[in-house]
Amino acid sequence: MTSRTHSSKPPLSSRMMRATWRGLPAKRHDVGWEPGLPVPAADGSPLITDHYFPRAEGDFPTLLVRSPYGRGLPWSPMYGLLFAEQGFHVVLQSCRGTGGSGGAFDLWCNEAADGRATVSWLREQPWFNGTLGTVGPSYLGYVQWALAVDPPPELKAMVVQVGLHDPHALFHAHGALHLETALAVGAGMTYQHQGMAPFLRATLRLQRRLRAATTAQPLRGAYASALGGEVPWLDDVMTHPDAEDAYWHGASLAHVAERLSVPTSLITGWHDALADQTFEQYARLRRAGCETALLVGPWTHTSALQQGWPEVFTESLAWLRAHLHADPSGLRPTRVRVHVGGENAWRDLDDWPPATAADSWFPTVQGHLIRQAPTDSAPLTSFRYDPDDPTPSLGGPLLSRTAGPRDNSSLEARKDVLTFTSAPLTEPMDILGPVSARLNISTDTGHADVFTRLCDVDPQGRSINICDGLGRLRTDGQEPSPITVPMSSTAHRFAVGHRIRWQISAGAHPRYARNPGNGDSPVDATTFTPVRITLHTDSTLTLPMHTHSSGTR
Template structure:
């Protein structure tokens, strides 16, 4: 085992005091199936005080293998507390597989001192914790990090200036850009913002307060998201003021000084620490994961990618056996020098529609581009239009906003859903292809090239790809939102990114392209008059007109370049 690379020569490893992990954690651990067999019993050393960068005490629990030997360390820093589910998922499980696990509450949470901030303290506090680790007799100089969501953000914060001991990272459904979590194309991701507000305010207090707060928000979600104005309306649902939530909701521009230092994208641009990235096709942060992977590859960093059929939360529930096994294999490879469980390819993705996993050499794959065009009859065809004439129009009323159905959210309503009731609305356009006579694979980025006008000059456009089965059930695959600024007469030509996917449309299924003026409360409704969505008290209905030279753009494997479905009937 490699010795530490910083400071004095390592002391002989000392076995920590041998306390059993919490009973609740052991009980939850006993319910999990399909996990790798444990190698050791785990011990627990709770309530350690680690000094933050400013001296504030960071409350820390230490899990460890109850065995003789020299074991590497995993650092897990969290604003969500150290009890369920983090204690069994990270402390207990990884200790059973031969790791010291340092599970720490970020400042201002879980009993730690100081005040919590969404991003301004994590880099310094992570470095301070590594300095503390260097003084522990059981620390052998081999360090890894692991964790999901904001627990991924703190990993990127440490990677801004990676300590020499850091040898591996496992970032699961991870965040690196808080602005992009709260905003898209100038629109507020309202439902995500409220979910983050509940999580950051209550989860570190324990499961009971968190569940009560979540249920309270669910009951009051309609009132909060339709309030006029929106600013401050969350107070009753969240049980009090959350000052930072108003701040992130009202600072829409990523270049605003408010967001200075929030994005940690630069960490991946020069990183050499082996890093695995894990996400789900319906994860609210999946686009950030693909950005991270692209930057790591361009930097020449050793990296791997796993994308499953999950949402942000189901990746840690139904997907946990795969997520844990992949993370464990990566960390054992780089911290234990044991590559026996490592998969042979850099990328592994789940193929929707076909419901299989596929190993790939890289992402994105070499692809061809397939363009699909709308017709006035509601068809979707590969025949290009002959002009750019107006095709059809619809009326978007922010007083009765088009609702959101499924998709990449942080809430329980995320994921693939039946879009039938949504598509029956007058304010939703649908264009549907013919039944396929051969399977059609979409593998990579999806986007919409839109030629569209809005009579008020101000509008959002929401665009979605769906899979329609032979029984007519329409299920969302991926989507995106763009913001229009027009003179009300001439169409605005914009390209709306619709994320990426790996999906097979099987024989008899049809592609459907869905277009509307919003998806509420996933996004705050556009007032239609140029006003701020957060402060608006008046709303103006919008007449939106789609032009014929619009197109749905699909990335397809190169072998599909000549594939053509049957003609429209």
């Protein structure tokens, strides 16, 4: 049964944005809209909700989309309008304390209870047919995992797009603060639910004041001018680097995937700031025997929902139609589809990661990268890292517009960046899976970060980043200390004539907060100590060499 009372056409701005998209499935229904419905949370706070629905006779399943970023652009056309056109009721709700909803927004604390309260409300609606799915990106993924902590029986499918399940890992990596990401999240959570204009002004202000906010000594509180005021929860996440701290208790929802039986589709991009979280949840779902699918495109966190939207929407729609409409015709034949960089093609795989052979590469004193292992662990080369002139970040998995693949040539010209490069390849080489580095390092202060990156160098000399990672090192005086740094995952083909490059430095600022070099907290440090870092010969770059393909399109 379809609701028609007090309904109108969706907002003009949403219909105008809808008209700009190309490459989407043809619409099946006209859409009606009931805006501003107050849904009572467990404590009575009104959760303001918009209802989109097909203007057609018959029963339709419902999609729940809960967001702290408002219910206007782009969420209204991307989720409300597009999915209702395809035969779904869509319930687009502002999380408490955002977008006019009552109560106070408390990052990740109320989503499970508020999600359950919303499902209780749905059960009372005459148009709800008892079949429910969830969909959404980023923090909208977190609220899906929160509902799945104790999944209601009506929940039949989830689609988590560039999604979050572990807030600590969003803000910290091995003790290092994801500084630029923290500020971007602060701006998004504070302003995006107020509308596009306030959010755009906040984003531009952050860009203008980013350098001042990220080079202040101390960092604590320095973001206020860049974000237009204090953000109490941001102070908290920046000053609690330890995942075991009581502050983070209950924040991670990683465990949900370990016992989930709701069919779940996961979507990410190779340069998504949350890609590693997606791969972790995929592995957990597979171990739990849960029906799951994985799509990984050539995207960043934001471009997945822009340039990548036709693929992301089509994938999401096929999964929801299969599990809520009992129409599996749009599902692909394999569980995994990844975009292979360098080859610029999609590849269908039975699982992730596919079977690979560990391919070890070693640095030489001449700056080469070779497959022949060294016979000792002698010092190879050293460089000086000065926190007052930190090695800059360039591209990679960020939330900002500077994310993604970039030419690293200017970065690699710096004296505080080491590079080791293979000979030109005489045959193509495919790597599919997790990349890692084991570095044997000594320092003169005992405190340093190590940033390690894999690049593809083309015949013209452009060095394009593929994947990377950072580890925090505490050494005992001048004695070398081994550290293993996970460098995320990739699917990439090194073409004939291209070279493999291993890039090593002691930071990537402002992506990561500077290591002060003296053991002080990066958030509270007011003095910095330059560090001499020495790399030893028995350091290893390990690539997952793929020996066969399962099909390309």
